[in-house]
Amino acid sequence: MAAPELAAPVEDxxxxxxxxxxxxxxxxxxxHWIGIPALGLALLALWQLAGPVFGVASTLIPPxxxxxxxxxxxxxxxxxxxxxxxxxxxxxxxFVVGSAAAFLLGVAVVTSRVFxxxxxxxxxxxxxxxxxxxxxxxxxxxxxxxPSKAVFAGTIVFFPMLVNTVQGLKSLDPNHEEMLxxxxxxxxxxxxxxxxxxxxxxxxxxxxxxxxxxxxGAVVAEFIGAQAGLGYQLIQFNFQFFTAGTFxxxxxxxxxxxxxxxxxxxxxxxxxxxRPAPRRGAAA
Amino acid sequence: xxxxxxxxxxxxxxxxxxxxxxxxxxVSGVSKTFPALRSGAPVVALDTTNLQFEVGRFxxxxxxxxxxxxxxxxxxxxxxxxxxxxxxxxxxxVRGPSARTAMVFQAANLLPWKTVRQNVLLAARLxxxxxxxxxxxxxxxxxxAGLGQxxxxxxxxxxxxxxxxxAICRALLVQPEVLLMDEPFGALDAMTREQMGNELTxxxxxxxxTVVFVTHSIPEAVQLSDRVxxxxxRPGRVVGDLLVxxxxxxxxxxxxxxxxxxLHHRIRAHFTNLES
Numbered sequence: 133m134a135a136p137e138l139a140a141p142v143e144d145x146x147x148x149x150x151x152x153x154x155x156x157x158x159x160x161x162x163x164h165w166i167g168i169p170a171l172g173l174a175l176l177a178l179w180q181l182a183g184p185v186f187g188v189a190s191t192l193i194p195p196x197x198x199x200x201x202x203x204x205x206x207x208x209x210x211x212x213x214x215x216x217x218x219x220x221x222x223x224x225x226x227f228v229v230g231s232a233a234a235f236l237l238g239v240a241v242v243t244s245r246v247f248x249x250x251x252x253x254x255x256x257x258x259x260x261x262x263x264x265x266x267x268x269x270x271x272x273x274x275x276x277x278x279p280s281k282a283v284f285a286g287t288i289v290f291f292p293m294l295v296n297t298v299q300g301l302k303s304l305d306p307n308h309e310e311m312l313x314x315x316x317x318x319x320x321x322x323x324x325x326x327x328x329x330x331x332x333x334x335x336x337x338x339x340x341x342x343x344x345x346x347x348x349g350a351v352v353a354e355f356i357g358a359q360a361g362l363g364y365q366l367i368q369f370n371f372q373f374f375t376a377g378t379f380x381x382x383x384x385x386x387x388x389x390x391x392x393x394x395x396x397x398x399x400x401x402x403x404x405x406x407r408p409a410p411r412r413g414a415a416a
Numbered sequence: 417x418x419x420x421x422x423x424x425x426x427x428x429x430x431x432x433x434x435x436x437x438x439x440x441x442x443v444s445g446v447s448k449t450f451p452a453l454r455s456g457a458p459v460v461a462l463d464t465t466n467l468q469f470e471v472g473r474f475x476x477x478x479x480x481x482x483x484x485x486x487x488x489x490x491x492x493x494x495x496x497x498x499x500x501x502x503x504x505x506x507x508x509x510v511r512g513p514s515a516r517t518a519m520v521f522q523a524a525n526l527l528p529w530k531t532v533r534q535n536v537l538l539a540a541r542l543x544x545x546x547x548x549x550x551x552x553x554x555x556x557x558x559x560x561a562g563l564g565q566x567x568x569x570x571x572x573x574x575x576x577x578x579x580x581x582x583a584i585c586r587a588l589l590v591q592p593e594v595l596l597m598d599e600p601f602g603a604l605d606a607m608t609r610e611q612m613g614n615e616l617t618x619x620x621x622x623x624x625x626t627v628v629f630v631t632h633s634i635p636e637a638v639q640l641s642d643r644v645x646x647x648x649x650r651p652g653r654v655v656g657d658l659l660v661x662x663x664x665x666x667x668x669x670x671x672x673x674x675x676x677x678x679l680h681h682r683i684r685a686h687f688t689n690l691e692s
Binding site: 317 | 493494495513514515518519521523525527530538539542543570572590
């Protein structure tokens with residue numbers, strides 16, 4: 133698993149001196165509305181031609197049109213929606229419960245020194261355990277259904293979210309904190325007016341990572357042992373050498389990831405309204 | 417003010433009897449030593465100091481970096497504890513941030529997630545209830561400070577000077593008995609700085625709270641103050657204390673007068689004495 137990324141929030145543009153109100157946005161690169169689809173189509177065409185021209189078997193790399201056909205097949209089969217629904221539930225459960233638990237623990241760690249000193253070392257120690265090795269245990273404990281997958285994916289979501297939350301809650305500018313103290317702010321007031329909002333960009337960076345991890349976790353857990361779900365179906369297609377089907381499931385999982393990412397982005401823009409438009413490229 | 421000839425060093429301590437009401441802030445035998453960092457010796461930021469700040473007077477504390485002026489201010493604000501001695505504000509010992517004082521920092525320190533109005537109301541909110549009358553006063557203050565059109569703007573949409581004006585409004589809104597200012601215009605360009613100084617004195621003239629204003633700029637001290645306390649570094653201590661008997665408002669003519677120049681020289685002399 134990738135090390136949890138710490139996304140540093142983008143610093144605000146310092147406002148210019150004098151009574152000029154200015155807001156400098158990111159520089160626009162013109163022409164990308166044509167460039168991106170053009171490049172995509174070119175690559176797809178190359179891929180489509182790879183089979184006939186270079187003699188690549190379609191069971192190894194199915195041409196895009198075959199994948200599209202398989203996708204269509206999936207969308208018309210009722211059993212597919214059962215698989216989709218199972219995996220969506222696992223992902224959402226892992227994402228929501230895993231990141232909520234991590235956020236609350238993060239708040240506890242930052243608000244209580246005792247908590248930080250006693251609990252944090254165990255959390256860090258547990259993080260070292262390769263969680264994939266725990267997946268078979270979750271199967272024994274929780275069965276082959278949704279709970280074992282959700283819990284497994286949730287444990288993967290947990291740590292990066294926790295690290296980001298703690299980092300974020302500690303990111304309050306010391307000068308802002310001192311200002312609050314000088315006006316008699318209590319610890320609680322400093323938390324609500326200062327720490328919590330200052331943590332928001334970090335929390336959303338954590339949620340963005342959590343979204344990807346939740347999907348990865350759910351799929352991997354289904355690989356290890358499941359009777360339903362997109363990961364389960366992917367393995368089945370693979371066994372049947374229905375590679376186009378495998379590709380179609382991969383595309384679908386990516387779409388799910390993209391949707392979750394966009395949801396996080398939308399929430400972030402709503403909540404952290406005070407930050408200038410984020411200058412981020414394609415995330416994770 | 418009694419018993420002090422203008423431009424002369426103020427005799428300290430001032431005779432008992434006048435002290436009770438006329439002094440807002442008393443700094444008695446106060447020193448501050450910061451513990452040594454690594455191998456170095458402990459740093460004496462402020463040597464034993466006695467100072468009084470009179471009610472309703474605008475006093476500047478000038479000195480180069482390391483003269484303990486900011487430390488002194490922070491102890492009055494209750495953000496730092498003296499190593500020895502005591503600070504009292506309106507007769508009460510300072511044990512922490514008090515509702516009698518309000519601080520304006522070098523940086524505006526506006527919270528980026530709150531609008532200008534919310535930022536200005538925050539201090540008042542932390543110290544008590546925010547009612548309609550307070551909201552109204554906040555609006556008036558912001559208008560006076562030329563921020564009337566920006567009450568719903570976010571801090572990053574304002575210039576540095578405008579942000580600092582909002583910070584001053586925030587401090588004034590809590591109606592402190594003592595307004596503490598730590599180089600509030602230090603981060604601004606010279607033009608904005610002078611203009612802000614004028615605005616500050618204009619607003620201050622309306623209610624005349626006690627002001628302790630820390631700066632390293634002699635012209636700024638002369639422009640704003642009734643009295644200037646001069647400090648020297650290593651260890652930080654008071655080396656001069658003058659009354660600025662220039663008429664208000666401090667127009668360009670007043671500030672370019674013979675008397676203003678003389679005061680300027682006398683303050684500067686304290687520094688040149690140190691170097692020789």
